[in-house]
Amino acid sequence: MARGKKINLFLNDDFEDGWVVVEDKNDNEKNHIIKENQHKLVFKKEKRKGKPVTLVGEFFLEKQEAQKLLKELKSSLACGGSFKNGFMEFQGDIKEKIKQLLLNKGFRFKNNS
Numbered sequence: 001m002a003r004g005k006k007i008n009l010f011l012n013d014d015f016e017d018g019w020v021v022v023e024d025k026n027d028n029e030k031n032h033i034i035k036e037n038q039h040k041l042v043f044k045k046e047k048r049k050g051k052p053v054t055l056v057g058e059f060f061l062e063k064q065e066a067q068k069l070l071k072e073l074k075s076s077l078a079c080g081g082s083f084k085n086g087f088m089e090f091q092g093d094i095k096e097k098i099k100q101l102l103l104n105k106g107f108r109f110k111n112n113s
Helices: 024-029 061-075 095-103
Strands: 006-007 020-022 044-050 051-057 081-084 087-091
Touching: 044 095, 051 095, 061 081, 061 087, 061 095
Parallel strands: none
Antiparallel strands: 006 020, 044 051, 051 087, 081 087
């Protein structure tokens, strides 16, 4: 089913009686905002078109704050990147540089990162 609001229609109901909107609990949990020191970030390493990409996340920030942070990191690292599905993607294998910058900003990481 496509993303959006789910609607339950019960048998023998008329459309004029009103519709019941079912809230998806997973969507509500993903949209909450937390402080920098409460994040538990992890690293993922992937290859896109044969080139390494470093993923960091999952960030629980407002979209504007995440875009601002991404812009600061990209300019500090002199690399390209994007923000998709709560993860920041950076071009290249630059895990240690990203980790140091985010630690300075107050973010935390899981122990195995």
